[in-house]
Amino acid sequence: MENFKEIDAKEISGNFIKKIGDEWLLITAGDKSKFNTMTASWGGVGVFCGKNVAYLVIRPQRYTFEFVEKNPTLTLSFFGEEYRKALQICGSKSGRDCDKVKEAGLTAISTEAGNMTFAEASLVMECTKMYAQTLDEASFIDKSMVEKWFKAGDYHKLYICQIDKCWVK
Ligand SMILES: Cc1cc2nc3c(=O)[nH]c(=O)nc-3n(C[C@H](O)[C@H](O)[C@H](O)COP(=O)(O)O)c2cc1C
Numbered sequence: 001m002e003n004f005k006e007i008d009a010k011e012i013s014g015n016f017i018k019k020i021g022d023e024w025l026l027i028t029a030g031d032k033s034k035f036n037t038m039t040a041s042w043g044g045v046g047v048f049c050g051k052n053v054a055y056l057v058i059r060p061q062r063y064t065f066e067f068v069e070k071n072p073t074l075t076l077s078f079f080g081e082e083y084r085k086a087l088q089i090c091g092s093k094s095g096r097d098c099d100k101v102k103e104a105g106l107t108a109i110s111t112e113a114g115n116m117t118f119a120e121a122s123l124v125m126e127c128t129k130m131y132a133q134t135l136d137e138a139s140f141i142d143k144s145m146v147e148k149w150f151k152a153g154d155y156h157k158l159y160i161c162q163i164d165k166c167w168v169k
Helices: 016-021 063-070 081-090 100-104 144-149
Strands: 005-007 025-031 034-040 043-048 051-058 073-078 108-110 116-118 123-134 157-168
Touching: 016 043, 025 063, 025 081, 025 116, 034 051, 034 063, 034 081, 034 100, 034 116, 051 063, 051 123, 073 116, 081 100
Parallel strands: none
Antiparallel strands: 005 157, 025 034, 025 073, 043 051, 051 157, 073 123, 108 116, 123 157
């Protein structure tokens, strides 16, 4: 992780509601030989089972879903506003159909543990999956959300991931 500084998760500055919901992030899973990345704007950061965690929700039709399912670890990469276009590309094209990383103009790099992230990121979290469960209609207390977001029945899978390492620029 050249040009990055490792920090404790508690030292991360900023507001995660803004960072995730407004500024977005890339979820990346796989290794140098084969990986995929996608933009996400739903999720959160907090504490669960005594660990610092990030939670994500990924729809099963995403190519990235296959990589997240197969691998025990993943990275979350956050970027400055100048990479908005890159995140739009990674959130509208599928790695099944094109080389998204190239199209987005990002530079893939490997962590020491072999997970993939991007040289252009301003904050990177390396995570290990801890808990996963597919959302379901019966568990929605607010049923209007089902109507609004899940008409096609393509419920996201929720992943709660332990944050192992964090780096900033
Ligand atoms: C701003 C934004 C936020 C997104 N958030 C999510 C998300 O949280 N979960 C999800 O499953 N898809 C989300 N998507 C959609 C995926 O990023 C998109 O379908 C992507 O093309 C999937 O790529 P893949 O097939 O290579 O995995 C988001 C897209 C955008 C533009």
